[in-house]
Amino acid sequence: MRASGVFRGFAPTALALALLLAAATEPLAQECCDPAGPFRLGEGYADQPATCETIGDWVERAPQVDARVTMSVRGALSAVDSDGALAYLVMCAEPDVRVLCVTYSTNDMQPGDVVLFAGGYSRVGEEQVMLDPCLASRE
Template identity: 75%
Template sequence: MVRSALESPPEAASLRAAILKIWLSSLLPRYWFVPFLAGILLMPNGGVAQEQSCCDPTGPFRPGEGYADEPATCETIGTWVDRAPQTDARITLSIVGPLSAVEFDGTLAYLVMCEQPGVQVMCVTYSTNGMQPGNVVLFGGGYKRVGDQQVMLDPCLASVSSQN
């Protein structure tokens, strides 16, 4: 059998497992191992705790992929982005307002809401769905601040708002 230079022999995996077992057993006496492991497994998950304290219930941010009951607007987005949750977890921003630009590169659609000099929000999605500048739309997507006056929602869903 020919083995590539990047493959390790099967004995190496069992040797690594044995070394790890010895190393772990030397760190903690045997009677500590089960409570220690149980403690690790039962530690509060930072993501779960973050979800509970993540977002102002009256604000436009939600943990994960949830939509806010009250989306931001072009008038309020400037204050909300300064109070965005500081987390590495997925945060969704909901915002409603008129489109200021619509671009499609053949693969992705870039929908921009709100006018400069205020905060602009770009929704990265797969289709323009016939949306044009001036249409009032609702964005919901993964929040990322990419500049002082720029926010990107990726991935993002855009739909024509009932305010149209």
């Protein structure tokens, strides 16, 4: 079967692009993330998420790369809110660094529930981290 005009040449081009991206991100992965830490390049859960007790140390060592970085955090929810379109889940309380998970549903989670967050890392203040978009699951 011959490829139509739209798809002709797609496979070799896609393969070349995939190889190029893999080669470009390999050095970033080495620069990015401590394997024992809560950060991952791109998308993914870390094997060892941060906790409310350790997050302060980890955010001081956050990867300084020009690429998407995901952070994983495990702990008890301190606040849950929704505006009808988005849900806002907060983990940790002062004096710890607080973590805001921006997601689409509270999934009936309540303050005190132990959850795992993983999402796009952004430091938004001295004592605040935002994970957006973020996945949250009960532990």
